[in-house]
Amino acid sequence: MKKDLLILGFIVLIIVIIVNGTEFQTVDEYYLTHIDDIREDSQTVFISINCSEIYANWDMLDDNIKNSGYLPKDGVILDKTEYVLREGDTVFDVLNRAVRYNKIQMEYQGADMNIYNSVYIQGINYLYEFDCGELSGWLYKVNGEFPKYGCSSYVLKDGDIIEWIYTCELGQEYNLF
Template sequence: MRKDLLLLAFIALLVAVLISGTKIQSVDEYYLTHIDDIREDSETVTISIRADTILQNWDKLSPELRSEKYVPKDGVILKETEYVLRPGDTVFDILHRTVRHNRIHMEFQGADENAFGSVYIKGIHHLYEFSCGPLSGWMYAVNGTFPDYGVSKYVLEDGDVIEFHYTCDLGRDVGHEFKRNMNENEVKVK
């Protein structure tokens, strides 16, 4: 009898919560809905994700990706958006929160899985390295400069502007030039 009363009380409480319109969220859902609660004292960064270079290289794009579903008409996957900067945030931290918040597909390789010791962005919005030719893939710039190290090594500061660009020509089509170091066989940023 006592168990039945407790069960009945629990069911009544549950019905009252549902009727009152209370939204029950998982921790992940709560985090994603409050990710961009910017206050006056918040430090912030801005991020955008663009693939407009593909529009000039449409013939090189893998046929299965030739759709507005993957490449928007203007090439903008994510317009410039402001996010709260937390202490120690890297470019990867902001990108990861951004794509989760906006439900944009992303695939990456962990820092411990490659020789560079940094996270490697394999694909964003179903666009991968080599999806638009042999020199294509994702690059990032902070405040207009293309860093010479990985996304999980670049620690951000208040006011930084992050841009992710899909390149079809090893960065030349997005304003980046590589310079070969004569003493080593590796690519260095100019």
């Protein structure tokens, strides 16, 4: 009788394990595959990508883009999303991770290919600089302000809010070529 109860207990335990879908991993494996999990003590940042400004400047938008079918109706390419902040992460690192994880197209110029010594974002979601007038392009804000530095030079801290915005009224930045 006691033995039966023991076995039954065992069965229940196994069923619980199966139902919970427990993973079987070593500690290293667990660390690697769960690096981006948000826990209570995780440091995180928020990122969003938005191109709604083009709707206010629709006349200036390149016809090819209008008909491309890639434009989100409300201009939201990526809604405000929380990501784990890894040690030394720059704005570019988080953007690059966010677009990869969400399979959003992006094209950029590497830091060693230009004179700014920083990565330069040319296009996101098939929307490129100058597609909406000569002052259009991708800019980013951190906590509501436009930093003066390239996105791969800006190191983030816990709680930072990054907004990538497609603007049609550039002029903040150096635009030598």
